Amino acid sequence: MSERAGFYDELSDEELLRYSRQILVQQIDVAGQLRLKNSRVLIIGVxxxxxxxxxxxxxxxVGELHLADFDTVDLSNLQRQIAHxxxxVGQAKVDSAAARLKAINPLIKLQLQRTAxxxxxLGSAVAAVDVVLDCSDNFTTREAVNAACVANKIPLVSGAAIRLEGQxxxxxxxxDSSPCYHCLYGHGSEAELTCSEAGVVGPLVGLVGSLQALEALKLLVGFGEPMVGRLLLIDALGSRFRELRVKRDPACSVCSGTDQQVAHE
Incomplete structure (x- = not known):
């Protein structure tokens, strides 16, 4: 296998076997698998x-995963945070996750960010990757990640889950027609809650996280229709899914100018 400045131009025999079921998918094939091998992804929150x-x-x-989380593993995390x-318990989450990821796939590279x-x-971390996945649990972080992605023109896959509801x-x-996170949510809710305050069901975050991973693969390989301009609402209590159309806010203070919110069903 040859490598030029960090770029791989072929898959090894081991990789062809490891990813064989995925390569069989017409929309991915060997070319798509090679794109994944040459991709870098930033995950905010593990x-x-x-x-x-x-x-x-x-x-x-995915060839290189950048994990960013300054928290440590707590016993109350284990009900839903399946990488740990x-x-x-007591370890840095990025270290715990890194050990698990390397056990699953020793062929990938990992970059760990243990501090806030x-x-x-944040801008430098975003600029160094191809796709960012916001898996954080607070509005302040989501706003900062969104601003960095807009500034560096990096796609952002955003997920959220609380109680029995996911987005x-x-x-x-x-x-140019894509909204940003701020177009949709503005300055957020005055009554912002976290999982530690409101609770959350484990399989729901697994569902949302799995969908985030799928959207990232679509962006990296270039297949299907990513959820740009669409918001998926998940009602786990009734097992119902609803989709809203979201338009870019021409007055958005982050991606356009000033500050308003526009969302259309």
């Missing part, structure tokens, strides 16, 4: 959402 995201992207053969186990990032370091969307600043 908790409930970030766990399935990281596990599936590692298993799928009982022996991980400021605006400059998923893709924001692609390379597309």
């Amino acid at each position: 908790g409930g959402l970030g766990s399935p995201v990281a596990l599936y992207l590692a298993a799928a053969g 186990d009982s022996l991980s 990032m400021d605006q400059d370091s 998923l969307s893709v924001f692609d600043p390379r597309n």
Whole structure:
């Protein structure tokens, strides 16, 4: 296998066997698998959402995963954060997740960010990858990640889950018609809650995280229709899915100018 400045131009025999079931999918094939091998992805948060995201992207053969999380594993995390186990309690989440990912796929590369990032370091981290997955659990982080993605024109796959409700969307600043996170949510809710305050059911974050991983694969390989301009609403209580159309806000303070919210069903 040859490598030029970090770029791979072929798959090894081991990789062809490891990813054979995925390569059989017409929309991926060998060419798509090679694109995954040459891809870099940033995962913000390796908790409930970030766990399935990281596990599936590692298993799928994304060449380099950048994990960012300053938290440590707590016993209360284990009900839903499946990248960690009982022996991980007290460890940094990125270290616990890294051990699990390497056990699944030793062929991938990992970059670990164990401390909170400021605006400059976040911008640099976003600029270094092809796709960002926001798996955080607070509005402030989501806004900062969105701003960095807009500034660097990097696609953002955003997921959220609380109680028995989930949301998923893709924001692609390379597309002039794509809204950004701020177009949809503005300044957020005055009554913002986290999972530690409101609770969440484990399989729901697994569902949302798995969908985030799928959207990332579509963006990296270039197949299907990513959820740009669409918001998926998941009602786990009634097992119902609803989709809303979301338009770019021409007055958005992040991707356009000022600050308003526009969303159309």
